Structures are given as structure tokens and as C-alpha cells.
Amino acid sequence: MWLYILKRALQGIITVWFIATATFFAMHNVPGDPLTNDRAMTETTRANLESKYGLDQPITTQYLIFLRNLSRGDFGISFVQENREVNDIIREHFPVSAILGVLAVVFAAIGGVLFGALTALYRNRLPDYLIMFLVILGISVPSFVVAALGQLSLVSLNTLMGFTVLPVAGWGTVMHMLVPALVLGLSTMAYLTRLMRSSMLEVTSSDYVRTAKSKGVPPTRIFTRHQLRNAILPVVTVLGPAIAAITTGGFVVELVFAIPGLGRYFVEAVQQLDYTVIMGTTVFYGAFLVFMVILVDVVYGFIDPRVRLDL
Amino acid sequence: MTAGKENVDSGIPLLTVENLQVEFDTYGGTVQAVRGVSFSVDQRQTLAIVGESGCGKSVTVQSIMGLIPTPPGRITAGSARLRGHETLGRSTVGGKQIRGAEIGMIFQDPMTSLNPTMTIGDQIAEPLQVHRGYSASDAFTEAIRLIELCKIPEAAKRARQYPFEFSGGMLQRAMIAMVLSCKPSVLIADEPTTALDVTIQAQILDLMQELQKETGMAIILITHDLGVVARMADEVAVMYAGKVVEYGSADDVFYHSAHPYTVGLKEAMPMNDPARQHVLKPIDGSPPDLFAPPAGCGYCPRCPYAMQICSERQPQGHNLHGHHFASCWLHHAKSGRKPETIFFKDAR
Ligand SMILES: Nc1ncnc2c1ncn2[C@@H]1O[C@H](COP(=O)(O)OP(=O)(O)O)[C@@H](O)[C@H]1O
Ligand code: SF4
Ligand SMILES: [Mg+2]
Numbered sequence: 001m002w003l004y005i006l007k008r009a010l011q012g013i014i015t016v017w018f019i020a021t022a023t024f025f026a027m028h029n030v031p032g033d034p035l036t037n038d039r040a041m042t043e044t045t046r047a048n049l050e051s052k053y054g055l056d057q058p059i060t061t062q063y064l065i066f067l068r069n070l071s072r073g074d075f076g077i078s079f080v081q082e083n084r085e086v087n088d089i090i091r092e093h094f095p096v097s098a099i100l101g102v103l104a105v106v107f108a109a110i111g112g113v114l115f116g117a118l119t120a121l122y123r124n125r126l127p128d129y130l131i132m133f134l135v136i137l138g139i140s141v142p143s144f145v146v147a148a149l150g151q152l153s154l155v156s157l158n159t160l161m162g163f164t165v166l167p168v169a170g171w172g173t174v175m176h177m178l179v180p181a182l183v184l185g186l187s188t189m190a191y192l193t194r195l196m197r198s199s200m201l202e203v204t205s206s207d208y209v210r211t212a213k214s215k216g217v218p219p220t221r222i223f224t225r226h227q228l229r230n231a232i233l234p235v236v237t238v239l240g241p242a243i244a245a246i247t248t249g250g251f252v253v254e255l256v257f258a259i260p261g262l263g264r265y266f267v268e269a270v271q272q273l274d275y276t277v278i279m280g281t282t283v284f285y286g287a288f289l290v291f292m293v294i295l296v297d298v299v300y301g302f303i304d305p306r307v308r309l310d311l
Numbered sequence: 312m313t314a315g316k317e318n319v320d321s322g323i324p325l326l327t328v329e330n331l332q333v334e335f336d337t338y339g340g341t342v343q344a345v346r347g348v349s350f351s352v353d354q355r356q357t358l359a360i361v362g363e364s365g366c367g368k369s370v371t372v373q374s375i376m377g378l379i380p381t382p383p384g385r386i387t388a389g390s391a392r393l394r395g396h397e398t399l400g401r402s403t404v405g406g407k408q409i410r411g412a413e414i415g416m417i418f419q420d421p422m423t424s425l426n427p428t429m430t431i432g433d434q435i436a437e438p439l440q441v442h443r444g445y446s447a448s449d450a451f452t453e454a455i456r457l458i459e460l461c462k463i464p465e466a467a468k469r470a471r472q473y474p475f476e477f478s479g480g481m482l483q484r485a486m487i488a489m490v491l492s493c494k495p496s497v498l499i500a501d502e503p504t505t506a507l508d509v510t511i512q513a514q515i516l517d518l519m520q521e522l523q524k525e526t527g528m529a530i531i532l533i534t535h536d537l538g539v540v541a542r543m544a545d546e547v548a549v550m551y552a553g554k555v556v557e558y559g560s561a562d563d564v565f566y567h568s569a570h571p572y573t574v575g576l577k578e579a580m581p582m583n584d585p586a587r588q589h590v591l592k593p594i595d596g597s598p599p600d601l602f603a604p605p606a607g608c609g610y611c612p613r614c615p616y617a618m619q620i621c622s623e624r625q626p627q628g629h630n631l632h633g634h635h636f637a638s639c640w641l642h643h644a645k646s647g648r649k650p651e652t653i654f655f656k657d658a659r
Contacts, residue, residue, distance in 0.1 A: 211425065214410055214411065214415070215410065215437060216408045217411070217441055305473040305475070306473070
């Protein structure tokens with residue numbers, strides 16, 4: 001097991017290096033640079049600034065400097081926001097994005113498993129049809145629509161009640177987090193529900209569930225001891241990609257609900273070609289996702305004994 | 312306890328099945344999977360149910376256990392009585408659970424019949440917790456003892472392993488240990504060795520026989536291997552297209568076969584005995600469509616002895632000798648044919 005974790009960690013580092021390299025060269029191939037903007041600039045000012053940021057160096061040198069700084073965990077200083085370290089931006093805003101994302105993943109996973117099991121239990125009956133209708137909606141409606149609708153219904157709710165049940169936007173308390181996290185996790189929850197449903201149906205008609213019945217095990221115990229754990233396995237395998245989907249989806253939700261997460265900085269940085277901020281946030285997100293995927297795989301190993309030994 | 316064939320208690324057989332009929336609703340129509348099956352089995356006795364695949368063997372025994380999925384399945388007639396008490400549609404008889412406590416069942420494919428994410432020990436221990444109120448740790452200790460009893464080496468270590476760490480033969484032993492945990496009075500084995508190597512097959516059958524001697528349980532053994540029947544069975548029921556076409560003691564059915572289908576099965580079976588070497592003769596054709604069962608004998612299109620009446624009317628059952636029974640027009644007085652002279656090699 002430990003050997004496996006070590007192996008996965010090494011693979012992860014290589015993946016992150018790859019992401020960093022690809023982002024670096026992609027960005028330097030985009031026309032323009034961070035110094036290109038509306039303000040007129042004399043040749044000398046421009047040359048001075050370029051040498052200050054190292055932009056006059058050959059690109060391979062820039063790349064090596066970048067890698068050296070990266071290995072020390074130093075992403076440099078923002079071009080656009082004077083004197084603000086990228087590390088500070090991440091430190092300040094990532095926790096907000098992370099809390100939102102984790103909450104959304106938790107909503108999606110719990111909801112997906114619960115509703116999936118429920119639809120399988122009530123297969124081809126009313127609860128099944130109802131939930132599956134909502135699932136199709138949840139999968140096909142894009143997140144910015146869901147976010148706007150979510151906010152709109154919050155407004156209506158507050159007006160109806162005459163006081164603020166849940167804040168419409170902003171950040172700070174648990175109350176601020178609930179609806180954005182739900183909105184953010186919704187399409188993943190729908191996807192996981194569908195997955196859990198088919199997995200549960202497969203397990204229900206499996207030979208080992210028939211064996212459990214033939215042993216006289218009562219249905220509730222069959223459900224908890226034999227069906228749930230096996231049915232959950234496919235859901236756990238897609239949790240890694242699901243986390244990725246939720247994290248990237250977070251940018252939109254943060255904008256709509258005015259949440260001070262990292263997503264906004266990321267989008268703004270891309271618009272302004274703020275090299276260091278783009279690099280910093282991309283590599284950081286990449287590393288975070290790689291870490292989550294490894295974590296999910298290790299957890300999978302604990303649930304499925306067959307994987308545990310192969311590791 | 313000693314092995315013996317004496318009748319127990321009041322003379323009623325341990326388990327009696329009478330005129331069992333089971334249907335399935337499918338998109339293609341209603342399948343009459345079991346069409347009036349009767350048999351009985353006593354303590355310490357082994358009944359073999361033989362017949363080609365799809366003839367309703369599994370459905371028959373699963374009905375007794377209440378394992379038929381409803382819908383699509385439906386038991387439309389008949390009864391199954393354990394010590395005289397009806398079991399169909401019930402989960403208990405005389406205060407004891409039927410499934411697991413009174414009747415235990417092992418299945419064809421041990422690889423898929425055990426829960427892949429639960430240890431073998433926990434799975435064997437489970438019936439003890441459910442039916443006997445054992446604590447988890449007591450049940451596990453007992454599970455280790457049962458694993459030993461079923462001759463799996465290193466029982467304590469094996470109990471903590473998962474099914475994927477076992478071979479097919481060892482898994483079937485574990486299944487037997489699991490079924491035995493609550494000392495059922497009937498063990499149903501649905502093709503328990505079909506998925507296993509020949510040498511492993513023999514070991515599993517030996518184990519079942521040995522445990523039967525110790526516990527006195529009745530065994531219903533489903534197989535399509537006549538070699539297994541010869542080795543294990545006291546009684547044999549030959550099934551064809553959802554019906555029992557011949558029934559009797561193993562000797563009667565083997566050496567005084569009274570139904571053309573039984574004869575066909577025997578001729579299709581390879582034999583080890585060089586003195587009785589014969590050319591293998593598979594039965595041509597296929598069983599009738601159970602969506603619309605034929606008016607006459609289901610074996611008619613494949614039967615070398617078929618007569619006019621066979622395709623028109625169902626053959627009646629004929630009691631031949633003792634409780635030897637066959638359902639074939641050849642035994643009717645008016646057929647004018649003596650079945651013995653047609654296909655009995657060893658006339659009685
Ligand atoms: N769940 C089911 N749904 C529909 N038909 C079934 C079902 N189970 C069994 N049958 C039908 O019942 C017949 C007998 O099956 P089975 O008892 O499994 O045969 P076997 O003698 O090989 O054990 C088959 O024709 C099969 O198509
Ligand atoms: S009833 Fe007729 S067709 Fe059926 S087995 Fe007997 S002889 Fe053959
Ligand atoms: Mg079968």
C-alpha cells in the first residue's frame with residue numbers, strides 16, 4: 001500500500017511538471033504580453049519593464065528560471081496587481097474555492113448515492129420516474145442557468161418570507177455556502193445518481209445477493225451489507241473526474257454568487273495575460289486535482305479488497 | 312448418528328413437492344417453466360434431478376426456497392411441504408426460517424455466488440447471526456470451525472480472506488460451510504460441480520456425502536451429468552420441458568429406464584466401463600417452446616418411438632414397479648408395444 005502511494009505520488013509530480021510546461025509554452029505563444037494594454041508606453045519604459053520581469057531573456061532561460069522558482073513553491077509577483085505575490089492571492093482565495101468545491105462534492109456524492117439507491121429500489125415506479133426526470137434536467141441544463149435560477153429562487157424565497165432566509169450572494173457563513181454548493185454539485189449529483197442506479201440494479205440481480213437471500217438474510221441487512229458497498233464502487237471510481245468537473249465549474253458559480261474564490265482571479269488573469277498569476281493558479285489547480293485523484297484511488301483500495309492486493 | 316434408510320417420524324417424507332407449476336411473464340409471452348412437478352425426499356436421502364438445460368430444474372428448487380423473482384415469476388399451482396407444513400409463499404415453518412435455517416442452497420458458480428467485498432469468514436458467520444442470534448465474534452469463531460470441517464487448510468487465515476483469494480473448489484467448500492452453519496434439514500445443490508475441474512468435482516461430492524452421513528440432512532442434487540447421479544443418488548427425477556417424465560430409485564431409472572428420454576440421455580453419456588463402450592448418440596432436435604407447450608408429449612418430435620397418439624394427447628403417468636414412474640404412451644395397455652422389448656437392455 002505504501003509503495004503504491006509513493007508510486008502514485010511520483011506519477012503525480014511528473015503530471016504536474018507536464019501541466020506546468022504545457023501552460024508555460026502555450027502562454028508564451030499567445031500574441032501580446034502582459035505589458036500590452038491601452039496605456040501608451042515609450043520604448044525605454046517598455047525595455048525597462050521587460051528587463052525587470054525577465055521578459056527580454058530567451059524563452060528557454062525564462063523556462064528554467066520558472067522551473068527553479070516553481071520547485072521552491074514560488075510563483076512570483078503579479079504583473080497587473082502591483083507588488084502582489086501570486087502565493088498571497090492563492091493563500092487568500094483558494095480556501096474559499098476549496099470549501100465551496102468540497103461541499104459541492106459532498107452534496108453530489110451523498111445525493112447521488114442516496115437517490116441512485118432509491119430509484120433502483122423503486123425501479124419503474126413513481127419515485128424512480130420522478131427522480132430520473134430531474135436527473136435528465138440536471139445533466140442537460142448548463143451550470144450558469146442553474147446558478148441564475150438558484151439565485152432567483154433565493155430572491156423569491158426571501159421576498160415571500162419577508163426576511164432573509166438565506167443570503168442571495170456573498171460569502172462568510174455556512175448560510176452563504178449552501179445554495180452555491182448545491183448548484184455547483186447539481187449536475188455531478190445527477191450524473192452520479194444515474195450511475196448509482198444502474199450499478200445498484202446490477203448488484204441486485206447478482207448471484208451473491210441471491211445467495212444472501214437463500215441464507216435468509218433480511219432485506220435491510222442485504223441492502224446494507226451486500227448491495228451498498230458493491231454498488232458504490234463505480235461511483236467512487238468516477239469521483240476523481242467528478243471533483244475536476246466541480247472545481248472547474250466553480251468559476252461560473254463564484255461569479256454569479258459574488259464569491260471571492262480563486263476562480264475570478266484565474267479568469268481575469270487570462271483576460272489580462274497576467275503570466276505569473278495564470279501559471280500559478282493553473283499549476284496549483286493541476287496539483288490539487290492530481291492530489292484528489294490519487295486520494296480517491298487510495299480510498300477505492302480500502303473499499304475494494306481486490307484492488308488492495310494488486311497495489 | 313449412523314446412516315440408514317429407515318423412515319423418520321410419522322412416515323411422512325421430509326420434503327414433498329406436489330404438482331408444482333411456475334410461469335414467467337416475459338415480453339415474448341408467458342413461459343410455462345414448470346408444468347406440474349412432483350417428488351419427495353427423505354432424511355439421509357439424495358434425490359438427483361436430471362435434465363437438459365432450460366427444463367426447469369433451477370426454477371423448481373428456487374420455488375421451494377421462495378427465490379423466484381415475482382414479478383416476472385408466478386407459482387400458479389402446487390404445494391411444497393416440509394414435514395407436512397406448507398412452505399410455498401411462507402418464510403417460516405414451525406417458527407424456523409425456511410431459507411438458511413431449514414433449507415440451505417449452494418449454486419453453480421461459486422466465483423460469482425459470494426460477495427466480493429466481504430470476507431469468507433463473515434459470510435459464513437452471517438447465517439449464525441441472523442438465525443441463531445450469535446454475536447459477531449462468536450459467529451466468526453464458529454465460522455473458522457466450519458471452514459475446518461469442510462477441509463479448507465489454514466482455516467483461521469482463510470476466514471479473513473476475500474473470495475478472489477480462493478480457487479473455485481475452495482469457494483464451493485466455503486459455500487458448503489456457509490450453508491451448513493445452521494444445520495439445515497435439506498441441502499439443495501444446483502449443479503454444484505458444473506463449473507469445477509473433474510478432480511475437484513469428486514472432492515466436493517465426497518464432502519457432501521460425508522457431511523450428509525454426519526448430519527442426516529437430505530440432499531437435492533441438480534445435475535445434467537449422469538456420472539454424478541450414479542455416484543450420489545438414491546432417487547432420480549428425470550425432467551423434460553418442465554415436467555418429471557421418469558421418477559424412481561437410482562437403480563430403476565438407470566437399469567430399467569422406462570422413458571425414451573432417459574434412454575436418450577444414457578446413450579448420449581460417455582462411460583468409463585470398456586465392457587459397455589458404445590457410440591455416443593446425442594439426442595437430435597431441441598426441447599419444445601414453453602411459450603406454447605404442445606398438446607401431446609413434449610418429447611414427441613425427438614422420440615424414435617413416437618406414435619400417433621403422442622402428438623395429440625398428454626401421456627399419463629404409469630406406476631411400473633414400486634414407486635418407479637414414467638409418463639409415456641408406450642406404457643399404455645393399448646399401445647400394443649412392450650417398452651421392455653424396445654429399449655430395456657436388462658429386462659426385469
Ligand atoms: N427470471 C426469469 N424470467 C423469465 N424466464 C425465466 C426466468 N427464470 C427462468 N426462466 C425460464 O424458465 C425455464 C427453466 O429455467 P431453469 O429452471 O433455469 O432451467 P434449468 O433446468 O437449466 O435449471 C427456462 O426456459 C427459462 O427461460
Ligand atoms: S409419449 Fe410417445 S413421444 Fe413421448 S416419449 Fe413416449 S413414445 Fe415418445
Ligand atoms: Mg439451472
